[in-house]
Amino acid sequence: MFTLGLLLSELPNLWVRRCALNKDARGVRIGVAVMTLLGLLLLVPRGFEMAHLNTRRDHDAYGSVVWMLMVLHTSHVVTDWGDAAVQAAWLFTHEIGDDQFADVEDNASYWSFVVLTWLPIGALVYGLARLW
Secondary structure (H helix, E strand, O other): OHHHHHHHHHHHHHHHHHHHHOOOHHHHHHHHHHHHHHHHHHHHHHHHHHHOOOOOOOOOHHHHHHHHHHHHHHHHHHHHHHHHHHHHHHHHHOOOOHHHHHHHHHHHHHHHHHHHHHHHHHHHHHHHHHHO
16 A cells, blocks of 8 residues: 555645746746645555564564664655655745756655566565565
């Protein structure tokens, strides 16, 4: 569920990046607000994933690695969500200039990084366990 939501979130992310490149203030405001909401919503299935992992962090080396990878990726999701929330607050209360458009573009690039890094991490966490 998390993986599907993460992959689908890339669609509005690409749209907000394009709005930033085109210096579309209205589109950027809407897009960053949408991405903030999506980031928050994605933390819900991630919470369920963390609660139902099939290993404990202190059980063995595999468990430690799984938990480390999950916490690492979750920290990236939380970091980007926080960044997007602060950007949304700024964008709705201030005039948008070239610096803000560049910041939105950077944040969209970071979200793409978060999405792409989950693919090998998810494969390791969920796929590798099936090979044992």
